[in-house]
Amino acid sequence: MTPEEILSHPAKVLTEEQRVSYFETGYLLVEKLISDTWIDALNRQTAELVEASKHSENEKGFYDFAPDHCPETPRIRRFSAPDTIDLYWRFANDVIADVSADLLGPNVTFHHSKLNFKWPTTKDSNAVGWHQDIPFYPHTNYNVLAIGTYLTDTTEAEGPLMVIPGSHEDRLYEQYDENDVWTGELKPQDKATLNTDSAVSLPGPKGSITVHHSRAVHASRPSSSQNVRPLLINAYASADAFPYTDGGAVERNYRKIVRGQPAKWAHHDPRPCPLPPDWSAGYTSIYAQQESLRDSDTADL
Ligand SMILES: O=C(O)CCC(=O)C(=O)O
Incomplete structure (x- = not known):
């Protein structure tokens, strides 16, 4: 669906201005x-979950622990697939699924x-x-997005999400x-070409959401x-x-319909997408993959 086709469906949550702004900038x-x-x-x-991590054997591999994690001071970089726990899954089906329908069209699957x-x-x-998300999980078209929910007040000091406006219409890397070797982020020579001065930081009080386009x-x-x-993404x-x-993301709710109906036809965008490695044997997290690139506490941003 084009933005115009999506906008022709009445909004559930967002204003017209918010929807148009998302299509123009690639974030909200x-x-x-x-x-x-x-x-x-x-x-x-x-x-x-944090409490349980202290004595977890991590059988399902859902915890990605930072190197200094220990039972006394748990340091989880990521908990994967929280939707496998009822409360998070109910949340994924609540108002943010309406937000996704406002931006993707009436028929939406969970990824x-x-x-x-x-x-x-x-x-x-x-x-x-x-980085861009879609090279982690290429789809036949680019109507794919991620919604972040801040569970606590998130100021600049807490490291909120930053997005380069309009980059969703630009090239893929x-x-x-x-x-x-997959790193999960752009090569240094590609980063050097980014207009990072134009990046928008998205801090917000708890209960705020960020949306970013998969490109x-x-x-x-x-x-x-x-x-x-x-x-929570x-x-x-x-x-x-x-x-x-x-992808390594295939859990029990993968591709479940959260709004509308299943598709009868696939839509194919002609713009090609770079492929990720074969993760069928398992996937950790972006932190673990990007770790090899870091030699200090400051990322090359
Ligand atoms: O946690 C963050 O700040 C950003 C995470 C992100 O971009 C991702 O997981 O793809």
């Missing part, structure tokens, strides 16, 4: 969209979720380098190093705060966008 920040009731419940559940943390005292860099170039700085920053695709690689 909606402050305090999520109720305190939801945020409190999500924070309670998240605290349980995956993750809970990204930045901790105050981690020795590991918790920056996320400049290979996210490998010079030895063709949008985005990153986040390391936290310099004494507060933990949990960011849910990714959705238009139902007529079909993944054509084996």
